[in-house]
Amino acid sequence: MSNYRADIDGLRAFSVLAVIGFHLNSALPGGYIGVDVFFVISGFLIGRMVLDEISSGSFSFTAFYQRRARRILPSLLFTLFWTFAVASILLTPRDMVAFAKSAMASLLFAANVFFYQSNEYFAQQASELPLLHLWSLGVEEQFYIGFPVLALILARLSWRWLVIALAALGLGSVAWSQIELSSKPEAAFYLIHSRMFELIIGILLSQLRAFILTPVTAERVAWSGAALLFATLFLFNDQTPFPGLLALLPCAAAAAIIWSGHAGTRLSRLLSQPVMVYIGKLSYPLYLAHWPVIVFAKMAFPAKSDAWLMAPSVATSILLAVISYHLIEKPIRFGRWRSGLAYVAAAAVLFVLGPISALATAGFEGRYRQAARDILDLKGQDPLASFRHKECFLDPEQSYADFAMQKCLSYHRPMALLWGDSHAAHHFAGLNREIEAAGYSLSQLTASACPPILGYVVKERPYCRDINDRIVALIEARKPSIVILSSFWKVFHPDLLKQTLIRISASAGTVVVLGNTPIFAEPVPRFLAREDKSVPIRMSDRSETERKMSEMFAQGLPGNVKYVPLMELSCPKGVCVLAGEDEAPYYFDEGHLTQLGSSWLARQIVPLVIERKRGS
Numbered sequence: 001m002s003n004y005r006a007d008i009d010g011l012r013a014f015s016v017l018a019v020i021g022f023h024l025n026s027a028l029p030g031g032y033i034g035v036d037v038f039f040v041i042s043g044f045l046i047g048r049m050v051l052d053e054i055s056s057g058s059f060s061f062t063a064f065y066q067r068r069a070r071r072i073l074p075s076l077l078f079t080l081f082w083t084f085a086v087a088s089i090l091l092t093p094r095d096m097v098a099f100a101k102s103a104m105a106s107l108l109f110a111a112n113v114f115f116y117q118s119n120e121y122f123a124q125q126a127s128e129l130p131l132l133h134l135w136s137l138g139v140e141e142q143f144y145i146g147f148p149v150l151a152l153i154l155a156r157l158s159w160r161w162l163v164i165a166l167a168a169l170g171l172g173s174v175a176w177s178q179i180e181l182s183s184k185p186e187a188a189f190y191l192i193h194s195r196m197f198e199l200i201i202g203i204l205l206s207q208l209r210a211f212i213l214t215p216v217t218a219e220r221v222a223w224s225g226a227a228l229l230f231a232t233l234f235l236f237n238d239q240t241p242f243p244g245l246l247a248l249l250p251c252a253a254a255a256a257i258i259w260s261g262h263a264g265t266r267l268s269r270l271l272s273q274p275v276m277v278y279i280g281k282l283s284y285p286l287y288l289a290h291w292p293v294i295v296f297a298k299m300a301f302p303a304k305s306d307a308w309l310m311a312p313s314v315a316t317s318i319l320l321a322v323i324s325y326h327l328i329e330k331p332i333r334f335g336r337w338r339s340g341l342a343y344v345a346a347a348a349v350l351f352v353l354g355p356i357s358a359l360a361t362a363g364f365e366g367r368y369r370q371a372a373r374d375i376l377d378l379k380g381q382d383p384l385a386s387f388r389h390k391e392c393f394l395d396p397e398q399s400y401a402d403f404a405m406q407k408c409l410s411y412h413r414p415m416a417l418l419w420g421d422s423h424a425a426h427h428f429a430g431l432n433r434e435i436e437a438a439g440y441s442l443s444q445l446t447a448s449a450c451p452p453i454l455g456y457v458v459k460e461r462p463y464c465r466d467i468n469d470r471i472v473a474l475i476e477a478r479k480p481s482i483v484i485l486s487s488f489w490k491v492f493h494p495d496l497l498k499q500t501l502i503r504i505s506a507s508a509g510t511v512v513v514l515g516n517t518p519i520f521a522e523p524v525p526r527f528l529a530r531e532d533k534s535v536p537i538r539m540s541d542r543s544e545t546e547r548k549m550s551e552m553f554a555q556g557l558p559g560n561v562k563y564v565p566l567m568e569l570s571c572p573k574g575v576c577v578l579a580g581e582d583e584a585p586y587y588f589d590e591g592h593l594t595q596l597g598s599s600w601l602a603r604q605i606v607p608l609v610i611e612r613k614r615g616s
Helices: 006-023 033-056 062-092 095-108 111-117 132-157 161-182 185-191 198-207 215-235 244-263 266-272 274-300 306-334 337-360 370-376 427-437 466-479 493-505 526-531 542-556 594-608
Strands: 415-422 442-447 482-486 510-514 561-564
Touching: 006 033, 006 244, 006 266, 006 274, 006 510, 033 095, 033 132, 033 198, 033 215, 033 244, 062 095, 062 132, 062 161, 062 274, 062 306, 062 337, 062 370, 095 111, 095 337, 095 370, 111 185, 132 198, 132 274, 161 185, 161 198, 161 274, 161 337, 198 244, 215 244, 215 266, 244 266, 274 306, 306 337, 370 526, 415 427, 415 466, 427 442, 442 466, 466 493, 493 510, 493 542, 510 594, 542 561, 561 594
Parallel strands: 415 442, 415 482, 482 510, 510 561
Antiparallel strands: none
16 A cells, blocks of 8 residues: 555544543543544545546546445444444333434434434433444545545546635535534534535645655644644533634644654654554544443443443453454455455345334333333323423523413512523422412523523523523513522532622512432433342432532522522432332433422422412
């Protein structure tokens, strides 16, 4: 292979290790940029190959897609087979149905579209989706369906037009990505039109080979790229607006390292070390394996900490990658293509039977006894009915104007107003009944992942700040008798919350802040449905947040502001109450209350903060 670059395999190694480090919750807050580096590398290598073949007149669509199939499908199918087997044991029937759909989408290189469309607030958490990471494979393969066609057509007109068209597409893509960050951040993250500029950067880079840098300049470019890459690795985090314009930084860093590598820099020699090259060759099957291993490890050992699971997860991922690369990918990729692709096609057809059977049997629900299935189905409770979803509890793409005010806002006096995020909305069912019994009407203005804090900006919730501003304006205009604030409070919230409480206390009779309810390491119904409950359910440590909240209220706030720490009510004497006497769960996931749980907790909350009106 005359065009082989060992240093690029080394850069692949860096990328996959960065992603794994990020997913293991290690000290790599920006490790997700490894995916963006992968996109640049892919664009460089595939772009170079396609454009060289077009230039020499030897390009063939058949040969191109055969190479892609041999490269992508063997390890992908191996991953889908073993993840399906493990999922059939660990996942609940409902989650197994979702997994089967995601597996089919992944096989069709449409995982990014599938996860974008199913990215609802109360859908299965990202940390429990074994194939979520395959969104990036969807982006890449969707791009390579259209790129060769575009390149072949424009190259026949002129090479200049091809470069201009690619540059225009890239600029349009990054602009679109930046715009979508402020309105549809999930679309910017998952979909090809907001990501293809990263692949285009690599393609355009592949055409700069004629501009070889001098050794001194190459060294400067290489180490500048490395410095920029490490800066993004440690300065970016999950709150960084991404991709958009900021994604240009890791892409530019990767491009600088690849371009300077032509001159044989010290950095390229470092990346070409045998260990780095080998990890780079394993990078694709290692990327495929690592995320489902992490997800399944947390499911299989919910009582264990992430730190305890780290080493076994890494070791298992490497073992699966080695098996995939040496025993499956290499024999098929570098063997006779006819027999290799025949094996791949047969395996794909065989695999499809598994997801179809999972869908036909409602996720193999026969694995569970009837009592366990009843618990997993929440004993017939509809967890979202009381949230008044999309009307009084808004989705991320909804603005204040989307509140169904005729339904959400009561015009009867005296009025209480419930304000906050989903951890406010889950109180509505119970509070509504108890507060009405006390002689008040209850209004609800809540929005997903939007804490009731003035001026607070949430990257994934572009309308949150405006929603809160307008709710406060409504409080000041309507002057409700009671305002109840509730949220998934975090350790840095109290400092921001204090000014909000001071402001609204002047317009409300009483302001009540409900503390955190417990957050568990796994969905409560799954734990309750388990035959062996000898190991208690693990609860997330929220003690620092509880301490900060208590300190804030101890520092002195207006006399009409009250704080109700719910952990003491939810978990008396440190033991959390998870279900009623008939085993009907009080939580429908890791921390949101069911209607039954909401009613149970409201009966304890309301007497602490509201005096019943005479005659009620």
